[in-house]
Amino acid sequence: MAGKLTTIGFDADDTLWHNERFFRITQERFADLLDEYTDPDHLMDRLLAAEKRNIGHYGFGIKGFVLSMIETALDVTEDRVPGPVIRALIDAGQDMLQHPVELLPHAREAVEALTGTHRVILITKGDLIDQERKLAQSGLGELFDGVEIVSDKTPAVYAEIFTRLGDGPETGLMAGNSMKSDVVPMVEAGGWGVYVPHGLVWEIEKAEAPDQSERYQTIDDLGALPDLVKRIEEG
Structure with missing residues (x-):
């Protein structure tokens, strides 16, 4: 590891x-x-x-x-x-509820690139049946070491998941398009929060970036994530 x-x-x-x-x-x-x-x-x-x-x-x-x-x-x-x-x-x-799943650019490549060197987990919120459907149709399911479908994403939720499935949030990184759900609470839990911007953002998911934290990072797309992980580990 x-x-x-x-x-x-x-x-x-x-x-x-x-x-x-x-x-x-x-x-x-x-x-x-x-x-x-x-x-x-x-x-x-x-x-x-x-x-x-x-x-x-x-x-x-x-x-x-x-x-x-x-x-x-x-x-x-x-x-x-x-x-x-x-x-x-x-x-x-x-x-x-029936729309086909269309992967975003570099999604599969980013997950595959990290599976050999790290534990890779999926953490999503929403309707259980719908999220399971999308994961199954995505073809990515077999790449994850764990899948968590939660009712909300909070620092406590991230701390529990990264402790149970990893070695604690301090050695964990969460990548996502929601500043409010994916980045800020992970940083508050003591981990790394990586913002991956998406053109469309639900108003409820907007929040101020934790710019003062050294554990906050942003990348243009998932294609840059493997290199970012390497830089963090070498830094």
């Missing part, structure tokens, strides 16, 4: 494969369905507020997103939303 890093964690959605763009497409469809009741900007503000309220009830994922859309549709129409609109929202959610 490497001296300074023994365990590498990867986020899944929008780090290894596309995800947020399907939410954006569905939001556009949502706006079209409700265009006679309210303008798109107001509708999206109401939807975001509903999602924030509902995370504690439904967790992260498509099912909670659909329920938040239905709630928002009821709110903006004062409970007068037509049945066919509700049906269309349910259909949209089912479409999202």
Whole structure:
């Protein structure tokens, strides 16, 4: 095992494969369905507020997103939303749950490059069935030494996972596209947090970068991760 890093964690959605763009497409469809009741900007503000309220009830994922859309549709129409609109929202959610998995550039190469020298684990949050489906379709499942599907990503969650599957967060690294979920809590847990930007970011996943920490790093894409790991270990 490497001296300074023994365990590498990867986020899944929008780090290894596309995800947020399907939410954006569905939001556009949502706006079209409700265009006679309210303008798109107001509708999206109401939807975001509903999602924030509902995370504690439904967790992260498509099912909670659909329920938040239905709630928002009821709110903006004062409970007068037509049945066919509700049906269309349910259909949209089912479409999202069946979308094919498309890997992001360098995803497979990065995971494969690190499997021979480190423990490699997947840490993702969201609906259990949907995340398992995407992992199976990705073809990456056999590369991971462990897979964790969690309800949220916090410093305590990272500390527990990297202790149980590795040698503690201090010798762990987490790479992902969410500053709030993948980077900041891992750094706070004592590990390395590597930000891999993605063009589309859910508003709820935005946070200030931990610029003052030497354990915060950013790369353009996953293709740069193996070399970054080597630099950290040599540094």
